[in-house]
Amino acid sequence: MCGIVAYAGPRPAAEVLIDGLKRLEYRGYDSAGIAVVVEGGPVSCVKSAGKVNALERLLRENTPELMEAAGCGIAHTRWATHGEPSDVNAHPHSDEKGKFYIVHNGIIDNYQTLRKRLAEQGCVFRSSTDSEVIAHLIARFYQGDLPRAVAAAVRQLSGTYGIAVVSPLHPGMIVAARKGSPLVIGLGEKENIAASDLAAILPSTRNVMYLNDGDLAVMTADSVEVRNFENMPIERETTRVEWSADAAEKGNYPHFMLKEIFEQPETVENAIRGRIDHEMKSALLSGLNLTPRELAEIGRIVIAGCGSSMHAGLVGEYFFEDLAGIPTEVEQAAEFRYRNPIIEPRTLVIPISQSGETADTIAAVREATAKGALVAALCNVVGSTVAREAGRGVYLHAGPEISVASTKAFTSQVTVLLLLALLFGRNRRMDRTDGARLIAEIEALPDMIRKVLEQVPEIERIAKRYAHCNDFFFIGRGPLYPAALEGALKLKEISYIHAEGYHAAELKHGPIALLDPAHPVVALANNIPGRDKMLGNIQECRARKAPVIALVTEGDAEAEALAGDVIRIPECSRYAAALPTVAALQLLAYYIAAERGCEIDQPRNLAKSVTVE
Numbered sequence: 001m002c003g004i005v006a007y008a009g010p011r012p013a014a015e016v017l018i019d020g021l022k023r024l025e026y027r028g029y030d031s032a033g034i035a036v037v038v039e040g041g042p043v044s045c046v047k048s049a050g051k052v053n054a055l056e057r058l059l060r061e062n063t064p065e066l067m068e069a070a071g072c073g074i075a076h077t078r079w080a081t082h083g084e085p086s087d088v089n090a091h092p093h094s095d096e097k098g099k100f101y102i103v104h105n106g107i108i109d110n111y112q113t114l115r116k117r118l119a120e121q122g123c124v125f126r127s128s129t130d131s132e133v134i135a136h137l138i139a140r141f142y143q144g145d146l147p148r149a150v151a152a153a154v155r156q157l158s159g160t161y162g163i164a165v166v167s168p169l170h171p172g173m174i175v176a177a178r179k180g181s182p183l184v185i186g187l188g189e190k191e192n193i194a195a196s197d198l199a200a201i202l203p204s205t206r207n208v209m210y211l212n213d214g215d216l217a218v219m220t221a222d223s224v225e226v227r228n229f230e231n232m233p234i235e236r237e238t239t240r241v242e243w244s245a246d247a248a249e250k251g252n253y254p255h256f257m258l259k260e261i262f263e264q265p266e267t268v269e270n271a272i273r274g275r276i277d278h279e280m281k282s283a284l285l286s287g288l289n290l291t292p293r294e295l296a297e298i299g300r301i302v303i304a305g306c307g308s309s310m311h312a313g314l315v316g317e318y319f320f321e322d323l324a325g326i327p328t329e330v331e332q333a334a335e336f337r338y339r340n341p342i343i344e345p346r347t348l349v350i351p352i353s354q355s356g357e358t359a360d361t362i363a364a365v366r367e368a369t370a371k372g373a374l375v376a377a378l379c380n381v382v383g384s385t386v387a388r389e390a391g392r393g394v395y396l397h398a399g400p401e402i403s404v405a406s407t408k409a410f411t412s413q414v415t416v417l418l419l420l421a422l423l424f425g426r427n428r429r430m431d432r433t434d435g436a437r438l439i440a441e442i443e444a445l446p447d448m449i450r451k452v453l454e455q456v457p458e459i460e461r462i463a464k465r466y467a468h469c470n471d472f473f474f475i476g477r478g479p480l481y482p483a484a485l486e487g488a489l490k491l492k493e494i495s496y497i498h499a500e501g502y503h504a505a506e507l508k509h510g511p512i513a514l515l516d517p518a519h520p521v522v523a524l525a526n527n528i529p530g531r532d533k534m535l536g537n538i539q540e541c542r543a544r545k546a547p548v549i550a551l552v553t554e555g556d557a558e559a560e561a562l563a564g565d566v567i568r569i570p571e572c573s574r575y576a577a578a579l580p581t582v583a584a585l586q587l588l589a590y591y592i593a594a595e596r597g598c599e600i601d602q603p604r605n606l607a608k609s610v611t612v613e
């Protein structure tokens, strides 16, 4: 939540910062601001409630000279936690004298204590944010050395933060520090950029340095020095990023979400590429770094994640139990962390996270590690906190996912879980014939999704027909039960329609009371085990006059005849079924939201990565 970007170099800082904010806007978009230090001049700080476009308009109309001025600067796009979205609560924040400007991503847990103490010492606070204390603390500790003052200030903080600081007393210098919120530094030609994530950096450079918790970076146009909070120098390695800046552009699509839905045949292919061992009829997942013996010793799997990542985990639970016979549980990551989970020596914990920066998932990794579990993460963002702290795992290779609604990350997560189940299964009870059969299914996944994407005209037509409805049910069985949860989540988050995902068997235990002609039911009735029972459930819904949109296997005339509207899913086994089915549900949600004129890529109240609890 919240995106920060900081620039030191010869280009007009405001232009670079605004471009960076636009690329980070999916992290939060209720207000934005920048502060630019021009050598010899005062700090220009401009903030505005609303999106980055509003800030840009303000800058171009009121201070066009600032857009051209060379200098260094910091910028922020906000997802409000403390204090409503407003000009005054927007970042950057400064001390009263305007000597120290900060941007902050995270939450300062002890801000009230600090604020009270600072107010008693005469500090005047302007905003209701937790972040403003940081600027005042730096001012209190400053004795001519900015990095030392920042280090002293952050030592007072508890909570999470990624911060960047500028001061007119040190033109050309940016000090950044991190604990619990991501920060990465792009190392360019005579320029350096720090940001919450790669999206803001890739247009300038692919050479990056990830900061760890407890790192403080002193950045100018020509240098980056990393120290700890005690001012001792630290070495951090430089890595080259594979993603290009184009991957984070919308291209000709009206929304990132639609682009990302259409990328899925390719992203699923990327998740599979090089990971099939045709000779052994197994999977090659070198990032796991486990010997066959270690694999065979795994006695239990616990998957932890949030939102769509947790839903992917629920699909994976079926794979692991069914194909490998390993008892598996899925925990909401926050629940995992706080319920004192039982971790035995042979437990494998699999945190799943697209961003690798979700606060609760990071905490789950730490809890699992502290309890001695083997931890192997499934992440999309290379070098993210979850990936690094887990130390082993499998990357999704889905490319940047910008739309707040997760789409391609979900299908890649399920694909990788299926590869893991193949590996675990072959390591245990699965024979070569079954291994070969599963490989064929995995390799067919991209084409299955392609076939679903060809049905856009039909799905769009159905979406238009139902877009006026205010309540939806999604029902499924087996691995399509989590697919129903995912379909409901997609619809509610981008269209603001109330949607609930249920196990189809659960309908009769209460929710059926709600069914009437105004409650469409999306029934996942693919021809996999459970299909016959699902047809019965469809009949029950129709008997209550609820309209039914059924997802059925191509050619299943009996299922088609029962439903009012039909989306056809290619014939596949229960292991593959969730992927093409969810792709269809993503399209349904997308076109319903489009019909309702919603802000699809940036839904209200949401942000792409939930870096606070």
Ligand code: M6R
Pocket (backbone or CB within 6 Å): 306, 307, 308, 309, 352, 353, 354, 355, 356, 357, 358, 361, 404, 405, 406, 407, 489, 490, 493, 608, 609, 610
């Ligand atoms: O980055 P992560 O996968 O850890 O994010 C988890 C959830 O915040 C995320 O899946 C969220 O639910 C999406 N908005 C769903 O579309």
